[in-house]
Amino acid sequence: MSSGETFSVGLLVRLRSGGPQMTVFSVEDDVVTCHWFVKDELKQKPFKADQLQEAEIEQMSDHELARRIAFILEKDKRSGDSE
Structure with missing residues (x-):
């Protein structure tokens, strides 16, 4: 995705500079919060939208x-609990 395009929750993304595949968790203005795993630990971090690009789908293990x-x-x- 080029800068200026929007990201949707659930989209697989990657930093433009490389790194792990991440899942978009939330989007607010130009801040995209992503989740990813390192071994069995869930990581979360907000990124500026222009730091991200849509990731190509890659094979993943059954465990992942x-x-x-x-x-x-x-x-x-x-x-659903908050509604």
């Missing part, structure tokens, strides 16, 4: 896929 699905389900459960 299960972890990401569990995370999404937990997020949905938490957002």
Whole structure:
């Protein structure tokens, strides 16, 4: 994605300078908060939108896929609890 485009929650992104694949967790103005895992530890950090680009989809292990699905389900459960 080029600078100025919007990112949507759930999109896989990567820093323009490289690094791990991350999942967009929230977007507010030009700040995109991303989540990613380092081993079994969930990391979270806000980035300026112009630091990010859409990531190419890469193969992931069954373990990584299960972890990401569990995370999404937990997020949905938490957002449902607040309504």
